[in-house]
Amino acid sequence: MPRPLLASLADAHRALATIDDVAITDEALAALTDDAVLEALDRAAAVRRLVDARSALLAGEVARRSAPHLAHSGLAQRHGHRTPEELVRVTTGSSRHDARVAVRAGAVLIEEGLPEWAQALVAPVTRGELSTAGLEAIRSGLGNISETVSADALASAVGALLADIGALDVDRLFRRARQLRDDLDVAGIADRERGRRDARSLRVFRSSDGMTRATWVLDPESAAVVTDLYDRATSPRRGGPSFLSPRDAELVERMRADDRTPEQYASDTFLELLRAGADADSRALLSSGAPSVRVVVTASDLSAGTGAAHLEGQPDPISLPTAQRLICAGTQTAVLIASTGQPLDVGRSQRLFTARQRVALSVRDGGCRWAGCERPPSWCEAHHIDPWGSHNGRTDVADGVLLCRHHHLLVHNNGWKVERHRRPDGIDDYRAIPPASIDPQRRPIPMPARAEPVRQVLPAARRRSAA
Ligand SMILES: [Zn+2]
Numbered sequence: 001m002p003r004p005l006l007a008s009l010a011d012a013h014r015a016l017a018t019i020d021d022v023a024i025t026d027e028a029l030a031a032l033t034d035d036a037v038l039e040a041l042d043r044a045a046a047v048r049r050l051v052d053a054r055s056a057l058l059a060g061e062v063a064r065r066s067a068p069h070l071a072h073s074g075l076a077q078r079h080g081h082r083t084p085e086e087l088v089r090v091t092t093g094s095s096r097h098d099a100r101v102a103v104r105a106g107a108v109l110i111e112e113g114l115p116e117w118a119q120a121l122v123a124p125v126t127r128g129e130l131s132t133a134g135l136e137a138i139r140s141g142l143g144n145i146s147e148t149v150s151a152d153a154l155a156s157a158v159g160a161l162l163a164d165i166g167a168l169d170v171d172r173l174f175r176r177a178r179q180l181r182d183d184l185d186v187a188g189i190a191d192r193e194r195g196r197r198d199a200r201s202l203r204v205f206r207s208s209d210g211m212t213r214a215t216w217v218l219d220p221e222s223a224a225v226v227t228d229l230y231d232r233a234t235s236p237r238r239g240g241p242s243f244l245s246p247r248d249a250e251l252v253e254r255m256r257a258d259d260r261t262p263e264q265y266a267s268d269t270f271l272e273l274l275r276a277g278a279d280a281d282s283r284a285l286l287s288s289g290a291p292s293v294r295v296v297v298t299a300s301d302l303s304a305g306t307g308a309a310h311l312e313g314q315p316d317p318i319s320l321p322t323a324q325r326l327i328c329a330g331t332q333t334a335v336l337i338a339s340t341g342q343p344l345d346v347g348r349s350q351r352l353f354t355a356r357q358r359v360a361l362s363v364r365d366g367g368c369r370w371a372g373c374e375r376p377p378s379w380c381e382a383h384h385i386d387p388w389g390s391h392n393g394r395t396d397v398a399d400g401v402l403l404c405r406h407h408h409l410l411v412h413n414n415g416w417k418v419e420r421h422r423r424p425d426g427i428d429d430y431r432a433i434p435p436a437s438i439d440p441q442r443r444p445i446p447m448p449a450r451a452e453p454v455r456q457v458l459p460a461a462r463r464r465s466a467a
């Protein structure tokens with residue numbers, strides 16, 4: 001018969017309290033071998049997990065007795081506290097964060113707090129093999145069942161994670177759980193990505209102290225670009241790279257001698273970038289500079305067009321269409337990974353237009369070719385019209401059209417397609433084909449070039465050659 005909880009905790013407390021009898025003097029600690037230190041640390045952590053699990057169960061019970069419907073007669077309120085977390089914190093002398101973790105873990109450990117597919121997590125927690133923080137990491141990393149992710153799939157993800165709990169700390173456990181979820185939920189990746197992209201915003205408002213503030217909410221794709229610029233603008237001042245060319249070293253020296261704070265420096269740098277951008281040549285194509293952020297993707301996912309990719313420095317995966325668009329635009333370098341995890345290739349999958357071809361495209365198209373779009377070349381990326389993988393290694397100007405970022409996104413992420421159609425007189429027409437969700441018949445929409453020079457020079461030349 002199991003012993004009552006209170007008696008067993010009292011025994012455990014008594015056993016641990018005898019720690020005074022155990023040699024923990026400076027000399028005794030110093031005399032331990034390295035292995036003994038690590039083993040003792042591991043044991044102490046195991047004890048802590050056992051104690052945390054019991055604490056969580058009790059915190060959960062406190063929460064149950066303080067349920068909102070009990071109002072003033074609830075346990076917490078009777079003791080003069082607004083919430084069970086507050087009562088737990090005051091009773092145990094723990095931090096706000098620890099009290100919250102205990103109550104939350106307790107809530108899922110007692111009774112039906114955990115969904116059916118996660119029940120396998122309870123026993124390892126009560127046995128002290130999985131910490132309450134680890135339980136929370138797995139729960140939040142795996143998320144909930146959805147249309148695309150079944151309870152069975154999540155249950156087997158739990159099984160896979162439990163096999164690894166000895167080797168993974170809480171942070172890694174969370175990342176691994178999130179990764180398993182993403183593997184199960186490839187369709188969800190594109191949805192989450194769209195949700196985040198829709199949530200992007202920049203607001204500028206004046207405050208009463210005469211300053212103007214900006215709140216810039218960035219989706220991961222925008223953040224990858226901005227944080228890269230920010231890091232490059234400020235990193236030498238924050239301790240910076242340790243391998244430097246003489247020119248870099250000189251720059252670092254100059255920056256160190258600068259008496260601006262890193263925040264002031266960053267502000268000035270972004271302002272200079274904006275000024276330079278505003279003055280930029282409107283005929284020069286967007287993002288013709290060196291790509292600085294990397295897209296990591298497996299070769300098999302890239303050629304199949306399904307799965308997910310990662311932006312260097314961003315925690316969540318991006319959808320395959322987004323990876324293909326970034327690679328198409330040449331703003332990001334592609335790093336291909338084999339199924340063994342070995343990097344295969346850097347950049348070679350990219351069919352980038354050369355600087356001269358970009359000039360040719362600017363002259364031919366005069367800006368975004370989408371019907372009605374007025375963006376000049378400096379807002380545009382060169383889109384490669386060949387579907388992925390069907391190219392023969394050649395990048396021809398005829399295979400490219402200029403699209404502004406917005407319309408480039410429509411093509412890759414919203415199912416549009418650009419087609420080239422060669423007329424009998426040898427002139428190429430480009431046409432946008434809408435997805436079936438917009439036009440079931442997918443009727444092509446012409447994409448006329450807006451470029452004045454070509455329009456002016458061509459008819460006259462044709463008349464001359466015909467004469
Ligand atoms: Zn493209």
Ligand SMILES: [Zn+2]
Pocket residue numbers: 368369370373374375403404405406407
């Ligand atoms: Zn456009």
